[in-house]
Amino acid sequence: MKIVVLVKQVPDSGAERNLRPDDNTVDRSSANNVINEMDEYAIEEALRLQEAHGGEVTILTMGPERASESIRKALSMGPDGAVHVLDNALSGTDALGTSRVLAAALQRINPDVVLCGAESTDAGGQVLPHMLAERLGIAALTGARKLTVEGSQLTIERQTEEGYEVVTAATPAVVSVWDTINEPRYPSFKGIMAAKKKPVETLSLADLGVSAEQVGWTGALTGVASHSKRPPRSAGQKVADSGEGGVQLVEFLTNEKFV
Structure with missing residues (x-):
């Protein structure tokens, strides 16, 4: 089984995050950059599939040069190798452009299963798995809290507010996961050392046959028009109980539509 994990x-997310004042994009240069949390669960699930069914696990990342740090961190968990899509023209690419580039890379790798986090902590769009599946013409099994494989058949329990849905599809397919699916392993010292020697293929837009005009600022169909800091939290309303505290509390909850 050939498995690709999008990282x-x-x-x-534990530190303050900001948007750049010049172009309204996420300021990554001054931040402590890490692997997207949900993607760690996708890596773990891929490794469990490999342990159960054999095959190989490849990490696929699109990002600037510094993204190589997260690639090596991901490889230290156990995957066999990685592909890094690296091109200066990618700066400013929106979700639609990202799906175009990643789909082109996936067509080159031709995996049986594509695993990814259900959302990213810097955008939270939850749209990329669907876009990829549409571009590749394969099934999208999204929001998984459990994944089982029997031959070429994939079955997930899709997490919902009311419980879960059971969804099946044949490979190849895109599967996105939530943090309820497993508990990611910690990289061992042996894994950290081995990650330094694992192959990482670097691809440009030209390698993928994607025009620079289809991505970046030129190709973006969405963007942030403006932004401002979240206003400071105001002081709460205090109720002094002089015999009418319960009534005032109910009135407050009613006005706020809690009851």
Whole structure:
């Protein structure tokens, strides 16, 4: 089984994140950049599939030169190699352009299963898995909390607010996962050392047959028009209970439409 895991480098969600004032994009240069949290669960699931069914696991990343740090971190968990799509023309690419580039890379690799996080912490769009499946003409099994494989048949439990749905499809397919699917392993010292020697193929837009006009600022169909800092939290309303506290509390909850 050939498995590809999509990995995105994002600013650490535990630290303050900002947008750049000049182009309204995420400021990555001043942030502590890490692997997107959901993608770590996708890596773990890929490794479990490999352990159960054999095959190889490849990391696929689109990003600037510094994204190689996250590639090596991902490889230290156990995957066999990686592909890094690296091109200066990619700066400013939106989700639609990203799906075009990643789809071209996936067509080159031709995997049985594409695994990815259900969303990224820097955008939270949850649209990329669907876009990729559409471009590749394959099934999209999204929002998985459980994945099982029997031959060429994939079955997921899709997490919903009410419980879960059971969805099946044949390979090849795109599967996105939530953090309820497993517990990612920690890289061992042996894994960290081995990651330094694992192959990482670097591809440009030309290698993928994608025009620079279809990506970046020129090809983007969406963008952030303006942004501002979140306003500071205001002081809460205090209720002094002099016998009418319960009534005031109910009135407040009613006005806020909690009851």
